[in-house]
């Protein structure tokens with residue numbers, strides 16, 4: 312399988328090259344040159360397989376320059392019982408009636424980013440070797456919280472790689488900060504930036520594109536690469552769990568072979584739900600993909616009107632991992648839905664940069680709306696949904712998952728569609744325990760208590776166990792206390808790599 316850019320201005324590349332490069336040189340995103348096909352025979356074959364074995368089958372269709380043995384090594388290294396605290400890796404649980412929840416947060420950092428960031432670090436060094444790259448890969452990450460920790464856990468002690476994470480000093484939660492500054496591993500570095508997330512992000516981008524720094528690190532045997540969500544190596548592993556959910560329902564007799572189901576996906580950068588689109592393109596019987604947003608409802612408006620308009624108020628919500636106004640991965644959907652018209656994709660993206668908005672035509676909007684349905688939940692609805700879900704079904708969703716559950720209720724009300732539906736759960740309730748405890752117990756009971764006290768409170772109220780990675784976080788040794796000014800990030804990278812006194 313070869314990969315082309317959504318903007319059509321650069322040559323086709325292999326899957327290994329697409330993963331190594333991350334983003335296409337013309338500024339577009341890499342997409343498969345043609346759809347893959349999962350037929351009934353392959354579905355049957357995967358029915359009784361483990362999650363990791365299913366992953367080998369699906370990934371094998373997309374990452375064709377990796378051998379089966381390499382893919383087995385990668386999946387075994389990623390999806391095993393020392394990384395995931397559930398034997399099914401991405402278990403599907405029954406909520407009520409025809410509604411199921413797929414839990415994607417049993418990995419080391421308690422958020423769905425682990426599903427891809429446990430395996431990308433295993434693809435990357437192999438991608439480098441396949442493309443004749445000799446240098447050691449240095450992953451640079453700017454994070455607003457979840458991605459940094461998931462990338463650190465994924466790349467920790469992976470040979471041939473180093474990882475450097477910058478987070479905004481004041482911009483992350485207490486749990487998120489401690490998750491990062493206590494990170495172990497011989498190839499990891501973490502620094503706080505005196506600034507906000509945008510400062511950290513611009514600093515990292517400037518380092519990536521600085522030719523002087525690049526040639527300086529290249530001469531020392533290093534190359535930069537990226538682990539962010541536009542890398543195809545993060546998208547392909549996400550296609551797997553859509554198949555896995557379907558196969559689990561089939562195996563348990565909850566659906567019949569060939570029966571169509573819906574998925575509800577709490578969405579920010581459009582990466583997760585786009586993997587659902589690719590699963591459907593590969594032949595998975597999906598009826599509707601329901602796109603759930605918080606108050607940053609730019610995607611709700613787009614799917615309902617065809618107008619994408621980022622010029623609006625930015626809200627800091629209780630589901631912070633979805634606080635985003637530019638959903639980068641939507642570009643891939645535009646490409647697919649416009650029948651691979653890269654000229655039009657270029658125009659839309661140009662308009663987004665220049666005017667902050669673009670509009671798709673009536674016909675394309677219609678085909679998007681046949682497949683997608685979109686809605687959003689504000690913070691009060693999110694908190695109420697957590698409480699109702701616990702009171703009615705004894706299930707505690709996190710804030711992001713609650714957005715999905717709320718939007719699904721609106722979908723059912725509007726459409727009357729009672730098709731079997733899987734709500735994708737993207738984080739453990741313990742990861743956002745402050746908000747979840749507030750929803751369950753009320754403001755008065757959580758007032759003035761820190762996030763660590765609340766972990767225990769939430770455990771006793773819900774009867775759930777605190778995930779290993781979050782337990783005793785406040786008692787772990789702080790290993791990373793570097794704080795840098797935003798102007799000094801490049802120098803800090805050189806120091807971490809032991810090159811000069813900062814070139």
Ligand SMILES: *Cc1c(COP(=O)(O)O)cnc(C)c1O
Nearest residue numbers: 578579580581582583632737738
């Ligand atoms: C990243 C994230 C999302 C959003 O996923 P996208 O792929 O960006 O749409 C939702 N929930 C949680 C908990 C996340 O960490």
